[in-house]
Amino acid sequence: MTLRTRLLTLGFCLLTLGINGCKNETPAPATTPATAPAAASAKTDPLAAWQPAFDPSSAQFKYTLSCVGHPAIEGVAVGYRIRDKVWEKSNGRLYVEFRPLSQLGGEKDVINKLKLGAIQGMMSSSVAAANIAPRLGIVNLPYVVDTFVKLDTFRNTPELWEPFRTGAEAQGIEVADFTGYGSYGWATTEPVRTLDEAKKINFRIAEAPVNTDLYKAWDLKFTVMPWPDVPQALQTGVINGLDHTAIVCNITKKFTIAKSFTNLDYAQGLFVHLTNKAWFDKLPADLQTILMETIVDESAKTRALTREQYAVQVAKAKEAGVEFISISAADQQKLIDEAAPVYATWGDKIGKTYFEKVRSTLGK
Numbered sequence: 530m531t532l533r534t535r536l537l538t539l540g541f542c543l544l545t546l547g548i549n550g551c552k553n554e555t556p557a558p559a560t561t562p563a564t565a566p567a568a569a570s571a572k573t574d575p576l577a578a579w580q581p582a583f584d585p586s587s588a589q590f591k592y593t594l595s596c597v598g599h600p601a602i603e604g605v606a607v608g609y610r611i612r613d614k615v616w617e618k619s620n621g622r623l624y625v626e627f628r629p630l631s632q633l634g635g636e637k638d639v640i641n642k643l644k645l646g647a648i649q650g651m652m653s654s655s656v657a658a659a660n661i662a663p664r665l666g667i668v669n670l671p672y673v674v675d676t677f678v679k680l681d682t683f684r685n686t687p688e689l690w691e692p693f694r695t696g697a698e699a700q701g702i703e704v705a706d707f708t709g710y711g712s713y714g715w716a717t718t719e720p721v722r723t724l725d726e727a728k729k730i731n732f733r734i735a736e737a738p739v740n741t742d743l744y745k746a747w748d749l750k751f752t753v754m755p756w757p758d759v760p761q762a763l764q765t766g767v768i769n770g771l772d773h774t775a776i777v778c779n780i781t782k783k784f785t786i787a788k789s790f791t792n793l794d795y796a797q798g799l800f801v802h803l804t805n806k807a808w809f810d811k812l813p814a815d816l817q818t819i820l821m822e823t824i825v826d827e828s829a830k831t832r833a834l835t836r837e838q839y840a841v842q843v844a845k846a847k848e849a850g851v852e853f854i855s856i857s858a859a860d861q862q863k864l865i866d867e868a869a870p871v872y873a874t875w876g877d878k879i880g881k882t883y884f885e886k887v888r889s890t891l892g893k
Contacts, residue, residue: 575630576600579609583616588624590812592820594650595639596629596800597756601780603838604708604800605629607831608652614823623816625650635755636660637736644700649808652708654756655799656737663878664696665704667887669739670875671795671868677836679891680709680797684832689890692883703806705821706828709835710798711774711842716787718769720852724860727791730770733759740772742871747864763787774798775853776835779842784851791854795864802828 579600585591592615598605608627615625633639633648636657643651644661659666668674674683683689684707694704721727724747732751734740744751752768762768763786771783777798778784802824809817847853876884 579606581612581616583621585616585624585626587621588616590623590816591626592623592650593626593628593648594652595633595642595648596627596652597631597636597639597654598629598652598710598777598800599781600629602710602776603831603834604710604798605652607708607800607827610827610831611823614827615820618819618823619816623812623820625820631757635736635757637755643702643803643805646805646808649805650705651803652800653803654735654737655707655796655801656735656740658697658799658801658803659737659739661700661702661803662697663875664693664880664883665801666739666875667693667879667884668799668801669737669743669796670872671743672865673796673888674891675712675794675796677709677712677797677839680799681832682891683887686890689887692880697803698806701806703804703809705802705804705824707799707801708828708831710800711776711835711839712792712794713772713774713796713798714793715791716771716773716775716778716783717789717791718763718787720789720854721770721791722854723856724863731768732770732772733762733768734772739871739875742874743868744772746867746869746871748867759783774839775846776839776842779846779849779851784846784849788850789852789854790846791856793856793861793864 594608594611596605596608600606600609608625608629612625612627615623633642636653637660639648639651640653640657640660642648653661655665655668659669668683674680683693697704715721715727715730715732717730719730721730727749730750732744732749733754734744734751736753736755741751741753751772752762754762754768759768759771760783763771763783769787771778771787773783775790778787778790784790809820812820843853
């Protein structure tokens with residue numbers, strides 16, 4: 530057999546083996562075109578699980594609603610529940626385009642967009658809401674609306690709720706309702722059991738005027754920082770403490786670095802649902818009713834869910850090794866006493882009569 534014949538024979542054998550080998554391999558499972566993008570997006574898009582089960586392109590009206598939070602937080606996920614209920618009740622005429630996870634920017638930027646009408650709604654953190662109108666800052670003053678019980682009383686007492694609801698009207702914004710994200714305290718990289726130990730910490734606080742004044746009065750070191758900047762700042766040691774709630778810290782993995790939480794319970798974290806009034810007033814009357822009734826109903830349900838989520842997230846954090854610490858009654862009283870200048874300044878801004886009405890009704 531010549532060399533040429535041998536080579537041709539070898540090539541034919543290899544080709545035959547290759548073909549047979551391919552035939553004998555188990556074929557990859559078929560993926561339909563509809564399933565493939567969903568599988569891919571689930572890996573890359575953290576919001577894939579919350580996509581609408583309907584096509585919103587046919588809606589006559591759109592309500593773009595922003596929030597910085599993660600929808601794993603009940604007080605944020607309400608945006609999706611509102612979306613679906615409004616779509617159902619309006620027969621697809623009004624689409625609530627909910628944009629959580631800071632998709633539209635930090636809260637100060639989004640507040641400006643809301644005022645200008647570039648977006649129609651915002652679920653603002655209560656700490657940032659005071660940038661819109663001073664009266665909205667009352668829920669962030671220390672030890673005023675500081676428990677779940679007081680929060681319910683505040684919302685369900687017309688003399689307290691109505692001035693808050695209309696507190697931003699001069700800015701062209703109306704408060705529709707609010708949900709929550711738990712009680713404020715300190716998440717820190719080292720345990721803080723006393724106010725003296727707290728003075729060693731650089732706390733991140735929100736872009737919030739009440740909190741800035743409060744931390745100055747408490748004589749604590751702080752850095753004002755937008756929420757999207759927090760993860761890197763915490764990881765690199767630019768900050769070593771957070772002024773926030775256990776729900777948020779556990780769900781957004783801040784406890785993986787800051788493994789101690791000091792229970793201050795000085796305020797309830799809220800997502801205040803704000804609406805651009807000029808846009809709302811142009812909406813057909815029936816859609817106005819549908820939107821507002823849905824926001825109120827779903828917000829009330831979510832406040833109850835937040836209580837449950839608080840207990841669950843604290844338990845999970847403890848199981849994961851996070852240490853929860855309570856300060857002494859003496860230190861708590863010191864925080865209240867040192868906040869006196871803040872009460873005076875913000876009492877004037879909020880309105881002394883209203884401020885004292887809230888405090889006397891809820892109990893000092």
